[in-house]
Amino acid sequence: MRILLLEDDKQLGPWIAGGLREEGHVVDHFDDGKDALIAAMGQEFDLLILDRMVPGLDGLAVLKSLRASKNSTPALFLSALGEVDARVEGFDAGGDDYLTKPFAFAELSARVAALGRRRESADGSKPVETTLRFADLTLDLLSRKCERQGQPIDLMAKEIKLLEYLMRRPGRLVTRTMLLEQVWDMSFDPTTSVVETHISRLRAKIDKPFNDALLRTRRGEGYVFGA
Amino acid sequence: MTPCYAHGVVRGMFLAPKWFEQLRWLGRSSTLRLAALLSAIFALGFVAAIFVALTLGERALERRVDATLTVLAQSSTIAEALGDSPSMILRPLDNLAGLPEPFRRAVERGRGTVHLRNDLMRSENWRVLVAADSTNQPVMVAVPVDGTADAQELLATILWTTAGVVVVLSLAIGVWGGLLAQRRLMRINATLSQLAAGDLSARTGHNRSKDDLDDMSQNLDQTASELERLVSQTRHLSASIAHDLRTPLARLRAQLEMLPDGDGRGAALEEANHLSGIFDTIMRVARIEAGHGRDGFAPVDLDDLAQDMVETFGPVVEDEGKRLMLETATPATVQADRAMLVQALANLIQNAMVHGGDQITVFVDGQNLGVSDNGSGVDPAQFAEIVKPMVRLDGARSTQGSGLGLALVRAVADRHGAKLHLDAIEPHGLQVTLDFTQM
Numbered sequence: 192m193r194i195l196l197l198e199d200d201k202q203l204g205p206w207i208a209g210g211l212r213e214e215g216h217v218v219d220h221f222d223d224g225k226d227a228l229i230a231a232m233g234q235e236f237d238l239l240i241l242d243r244m245v246p247g248l249d250g251l252a253v254l255k256s257l258r259a260s261k262n263s264t265p266a267l268f269l270s271a272l273g274e275v276d277a278r279v280e281g282f283d284a285g286g287d288d289y290l291t292k293p294f295a296f297a298e299l300s301a302r303v304a305a306l307g308r309r310r311e312s313a314d315g316s317k318p319v320e321t322t323l324r325f326a327d328l329t330l331d332l333l334s335r336k337c338e339r340q341g342q343p344i345d346l347m348a349k350e351i352k353l354l355e356y357l358m359r360r361p362g363r364l365v366t367r368t369m370l371l372e373q374v375w376d377m378s379f380d381p382t383t384s385v386v387e388t389h390i391s392r393l394r395a396k397i398d399k400p401f402n403d404a405l406l407r408t409r410r411g412e413g414y415v416f417g418a
Numbered sequence: 419m420t421p422c423y424a425h426g427v428v429r430g431m432f433l434a435p436k437w438f439e440q441l442r443w444l445g446r447s448s449t450l451r452l453a454a455l456l457s458a459i460f461a462l463g464f465v466a467a468i469f470v471a472l473t474l475g476e477r478a479l480e481r482r483v484d485a486t487l488t489v490l491a492q493s494s495t496i497a498e499a500l501g502d503s504p505s506m507i508l509r510p511l512d513n514l515a516g517l518p519e520p521f522r523r524a525v526e527r528g529r530g531t532v533h534l535r536n537d538l539m540r541s542e543n544w545r546v547l548v549a550a551d552s553t554n555q556p557v558m559v560a561v562p563v564d565g566t567a568d569a570q571e572l573l574a575t576i577l578w579t580t581a582g583v584v585v586v587l588s589l590a591i592g593v594w595g596g597l598l599a600q601r602r603l604m605r606i607n608a609t610l611s612q613l614a615a616g617d618l619s620a621r622t623g624h625n626r627s628k629d630d631l632d633d634m635s636q637n638l639d640q641t642a643s644e645l646e647r648l649v650s651q652t653r654h655l656s657a658s659i660a661h662d663l664r665t666p667l668a669r670l671r672a673q674l675e676m677l678p679d680g681d682g683r684g685a686a687l688e689e690a691n692h693l694s695g696i697f698d699t700i701m702r703v704a705r706i707e708a709g710h711g712r713d714g715f716a717p718v719d720l721d722d723l724a725q726d727m728v729e730t731f732g733p734v735v736e737d738e739g740k741r742l743m744l745e746t747a748t749p750a751t752v753q754a755d756r757a758m759l760v761q762a763l764a765n766l767i768q769n770a771m772v773h774g775g776d777q778i779t780v781f782v783d784g785q786n787l788g789v790s791d792n793g794s795g796v797d798p799a800q801f802a803e804i805v806k807p808m809v810r811l812d813g814a815r816s817t818q819g820s821g822l823g824l825a826l827v828r829a830v831a832d833r834h835g836a837k838l839h840l841d842a843i844e845p846h847g848l849q850v851t852l853d854f855t856q857m
Contacts, residue, residue, distance in 0.1 A: 200665060206672040244661055271664035272657055273698065274705035275757050279714060293668035293694050296675055349729050375730055378757065379702060380695060381764045383771065388734045411684075 192237040192307045193217045197227040197253065198269065199245040203292075207240070207269075210296050211303065224248030231257055236264050238306055240299075243270040243281070251284045258285035265306040269294075278378055289378075297412040301364040308363070323358040325417050328397060328405060330354055339401055349374065350393050357406065357416035366413035390414060449599045453592015457585050464581035472574055479566050483545045484529060491549035491559045504540050507560040511548065514558065521546055525558050532560070543567045602631050606638060615712055618646040652708045660701055667694050699826065706758065706829040714755045720782040721749035723756065727763045728780050735778060738771055745781040752785055752854040754834055759852075762830040763789065766850050769824065775847060788839075788851035795848045801840040827852070 273291030541562030774791025
């Protein structure tokens, strides 16, 4: 992917750019908002990663200007402002994702991958599927029925939402924070193990009885479904 | 677990039409009340004065007519009485034949004014007096008094009309003044409501009149400006604190990640996570406290919210060997920031898991939302202490947590204008309630 990175911190900028390049992305790194805006106006990018507080023009203003000129490149905000109101500002400005500092690189990488994929599927303009299938597992979102190897599995509402989120991203790393935000709508980290507990319950229902693990834990990073 | 449900009627709201509201407002206008009172006093005064003036005037006229009648009687002799003429009736007292009944009654009283319905006697109003004639014999003498009665009537009409006009005018001026004052007061009131709802840019736009209301508007506008400045300062401050603290944390994390595995890297990362976790909580409380207004507020179904929380945290609580239950009674819908309520409830459930007993209940009762547990509870004397930031009671020092749990709950309650109640449960336990009734 071709990524525009706007980050003025002398340590974080090179760290992020270097990490993304190592993953095979092409990264244009800017530390001034105006330069980033000019670049984004003139060239085609697959993803924008914008820090909110930078010299010149802040990331929020950069994205607002781009969205005003009908630029729909996916954008991810990086910010030291992580509270609900700040996140809402980010999404209102046209952001697609919002990551609060400090973050693990794996977290950023997973979100970058998710946003890149979102762009691909949006281009194909496929209708949203209501029956998800992976190998011998089927999840019907309309009748809210799940079965594996022909055997019905009884899932709670949150488990269905969790499984749907995972099944729509087969083979992709999904982090704990991504799940908290998307499945539980929590932009904060409850000190209790909400994600771990629900993942282990889901696993006990969809994997354990069949002696075949579809849902794997990647230690310290997150979860991968169907790898 | 078996959640129990009880569904009730969501409280409806009756909205009166706008004009009715305005009328009620008008009734509460102090200027208008004063004007109405003054008009009433005016009217009463006028009625009394006109009544007295008319009565006294009539008496004076009667006395003058009576004096004339006495002179007339004295200058005649009944023997030479000419009888009745259109301008005078003169009769001996024993010969009242042909005169209508009211004349007789006036003669019995000695004097009187007679009003006749028909024109039999050519005049409608007569003054009757019993006096002595030149031979000192008592006679009845009467003259028509139509002219004076007409004059009296005209005078009464003029007085009553004047009184009516003055009262109506004073009332109209009062209403006008009241409406004017009301409009300005409504403006002040609307500004105050806007400020309370969080729009700190609201101003009364005080003006020209240089009176007490204007002084008040001016003071209000100054206070609002000051408030706006302070709030924006606080927001800037919290933003720069966040930036100044989270950036080094992010650098620390980046450097730790670049280290090779081992050498305590994992433990260091965990500590870094813990540090940013504590900072997140402090910032969250600070932002909620610094925030204002109802941005992001929407109707939140408390029943739905509580169910969601129980579904999310139930398995976590069960894994700790405890039970999380749901109790709802006539659940209501409140205007709230759902994400904040979720944070508050998550905190309460976590607190109960750490400090409470093995039975934790999320409850909704009307517009009350909260969490209770059957743990050892908290000494009511310490209730005020535990909602302060960073306070953990001595007994809880050994257990985990940053001590910010209830501070966040209090901040969320304050932001919603809800009341935070802490209650001891018999025989033991703690119940924390967010009461939205007063919102």
